[in-house]
Amino acid sequence: MARNYQKDVFKTRCSLVTAFLLVLFAVITGRLFYLQIIHGKNAREAAKEQHSIYRKLSPSRGEIKLSGQSSLETFPVATNIQKYLVYAVPQEIQNSKLAAAALAKTLNLEEKDILLKITDQAKKYVPIKKQLSEQEQQEIKALNLPGLYFDAESARVYPQGSLLSQTLGFVGFKGDAKAGLYGLEKFFEKDLAGSSGTLKEEKDVSGAWIFGSNRELVPAVDGVNLVLTVDKTLQFKAESVLKDAVEKNSADSGSILVVNPKTGAILAIANFPDFNPNEYNKATDSKVFLNEAVTGNYEPGSVFKPITMAAGIDAGKVAPDSTYNDTGEVVEADGHKIKNSDGKAHGMQTMVQVLDASLNTGAVYVKEQIGNSGFLKYVKAFGFGDKTGIELPEAKGNLDGLKGDIKVNYDTASFGQGISATPLQLVQAFTAIANQGAMMKPYIVQSKIYSDGRAENISPQIVRQVISQKAANTVAAMMVDVVENGHGKRAGVPGFYIAGKTGTAQVPKQNSKGYEENNNIGSFIGFGPVENPQFLMLVRVNHPRDVKFAETTAAPAFGEMAKFILDYYHIPPTRK
Numbered sequence: 001m002a003r004n005y006q007k008d009v010f011k012t013r014c015s016l017v018t019a020f021l022l023v024l025f026a027v028i029t030g031r032l033f034y035l036q037i038i039h040g041k042n043a044r045e046a047a048k049e050q051h052s053i054y055r056k057l058s059p060s061r062g063e064i065k066l067s068g069q070s071s072l073e074t075f076p077v078a079t080n081i082q083k084y085l086v087y088a089v090p091q092e093i094q095n096s097k098l099a100a101a102a103l104a105k106t107l108n109l110e111e112k113d114i115l116l117k118i119t120d121q122a123k124k125y126v127p128i129k130k131q132l133s134e135q136e137q138q139e140i141k142a143l144n145l146p147g148l149y150f151d152a153e154s155a156r157v158y159p160q161g162s163l164l165s166q167t168l169g170f171v172g173f174k175g176d177a178k179a180g181l182y183g184l185e186k187f188f189e190k191d192l193a194g195s196s197g198t199l200k201e202e203k204d205v206s207g208a209w210i211f212g213s214n215r216e217l218v219p220a221v222d223g224v225n226l227v228l229t230v231d232k233t234l235q236f237k238a239e240s241v242l243k244d245a246v247e248k249n250s251a252d253s254g255s256i257l258v259v260n261p262k263t264g265a266i267l268a269i270a271n272f273p274d275f276n277p278n279e280y281n282k283a284t285d286s287k288v289f290l291n292e293a294v295t296g297n298y299e300p301g302s303v304f305k306p307i308t309m310a311a312g313i314d315a316g317k318v319a320p321d322s323t324y325n326d327t328g329e330v331v332e333a334d335g336h337k338i339k340n341s342d343g344k345a346h347g348m349q350t351m352v353q354v355l356d357a358s359l360n361t362g363a364v365y366v367k368e369q370i371g372n373s374g375f376l377k378y379v380k381a382f383g384f385g386d387k388t389g390i391e392l393p394e395a396k397g398n399l400d401g402l403k404g405d406i407k408v409n410y411d412t413a414s415f416g417q418g419i420s421a422t423p424l425q426l427v428q429a430f431t432a433i434a435n436q437g438a439m440m441k442p443y444i445v446q447s448k449i450y451s452d453g454r455a456e457n458i459s460p461q462i463v464r465q466v467i468s469q470k471a472a473n474t475v476a477a478m479m480v481d482v483v484e485n486g487h488g489k490r491a492g493v494p495g496f497y498i499a500g501k502t503g504t505a506q507v508p509k510q511n512s513k514g515y516e517e518n519n520n521i522g523s524f525i526g527f528g529p530v531e532n533p534q535f536l537m538l539v540r541v542n543h544p545r546d547v548k549f550a551e552t553t554a555a556p557a558f559g560e561m562a563k564f565i566l567d568y569y570h571i572p573p574t575r576k
Helices: 002-038 040-051 096-107 111-118 134-141 183-187 189-193 232-248 277-282 301-314 351-357 360-370 372-381 407-413 423-434 469-485 554-568
Strands: 052-057 064-067 074-088 126-132 148-157 170-174 177-181 197-202 215-218 225-231 253-259 266-272 323-326 329-331 337-339 347-350 438-440 445-449 455-457 462-465 499-508 515-528 535-542
Touching: 064 232, 074 096, 074 134, 096 111, 096 126, 096 134, 111 126, 126 134, 126 148, 134 148, 170 183, 170 277, 177 183, 177 189, 183 189, 225 232, 225 266, 232 253, 232 266, 232 535, 232 554, 253 423, 253 554, 301 351, 301 360, 301 372, 301 423, 301 469, 301 499, 301 515, 323 360, 329 360, 337 360, 337 407, 347 351, 351 360, 351 469, 360 372, 360 407, 372 407, 423 438, 423 469, 423 515, 423 535, 469 499, 469 515, 499 554, 515 554, 535 554
Parallel strands: 064 225
Antiparallel strands: 052 197, 064 074, 074 126, 074 148, 170 177, 197 215, 225 445, 253 266, 253 535, 323 347, 329 337, 438 462, 445 455, 499 515, 515 535
16 A cells, blocks of 8 residues: 555656756757747747958048149148047946046046047947057057047148148048048049948957957058149248238139140149138038139139130131121120220220230120120030039039020120139130140049059040130230230230230129129139240139239239249240
């Protein structure tokens, strides 16, 4: 009886243990199924995260350099330096108040703000300050404060300060990431930025790489270096001359653009006022970031007259000695009168005299000989109404007034009013006159140097043959007479024949018809020496208040800059 009882107890206990083991096995199996099958992917990713290192590798941003007089000389105007980010690990800070006080004094920050950051035990990474210099980093290291660490970071700097600022642009934040804003920095963002790389490798419990384990490396590709056609010395001089011209004439602003008319290469491009891209956040008006030389649309005025004259001569409708009777005005169908800027009637005048005296009626006369449709064809052939294709954000001007066959619009366009253009478009158009009729595409990047050492050189490009060689040379000679005997005398350079043309343009009202009173834009465009042009230049002075006409604002600045260029290139005089 007792033995049977013991046997029953034993069987019961065995059954319970077996049942428990079966349940435990089922639970473990279920748990393993849940972890490995249902959530297996997440578990594997978590394990991988714990035992592997993943690091994003940042490329170095490409530099931008200017050219020198020697083809081997280059000067960086946008480059990178190493800066540091100091951060804290709050759990490792031993004396928060001491650390906050020391950091505040060294970094010129508020102690209470630092203390709030480094006492937040919920965080393992707290940035304290970015963009530290090498000296600031060493000063913090000397404090010997536990819990402080550094990350190296690249900072964009512009070693020449405000030089070429609107053309360069700057690097700033676009959302949460840094990117090029304005100018070349924006236009070539993808080239300059390069491409990021990655590093994946196995790590041990101490965080060190396990030798012999899998390692996946995708190297970062550094950005492209840009070498510009801009000459450093000419750029410095252009900015100095422009600043003096704007301030001397109490003007609002101005631009100078210098190109090689045979290639289209930009040698100098200056705007004033300018800004320091190292401190772009200190600018009070974002308009100062705009490159007016390529985006500043304006009605060019009388600097457009050589374009009209070139069209008339190329079409065979007029010659330098062709004459017309200047009555001082042209009466439109609605009774509106177009008058000369001096308000005078000059009687019988040649085409040479039309440019010398800058006669509006003479420009209308030439346009009339070509006809409206013929005139528009030439205007477009000279590149007006289209972008030049330069490697910068640019405007394209406006020819909307010539869409309909409205006589008065074509009449005023013949002397550069009622249509708009940028300084760069004017310069491109005049390369055709300075370069035997062939118009050159303006460009500012001379070469692109890739991270592997490969160089891509940019070649000059002819846009089209706009006028004949004979017509170009004829108009060039007529423009020399403007400097010798007309309104451009102050643009002349002793010992050289310089071709040029003044222009004093009215400024249209923003929200109504007509033009602003006591507001004009003075321009002078020209090239030299006329026998073998080495430069083509436009000077523009906006809203001068002390004088009215371009012959006393833009022309003297042109003459000063032209003399400097000829001396700089050691061009021997071509006349006594």
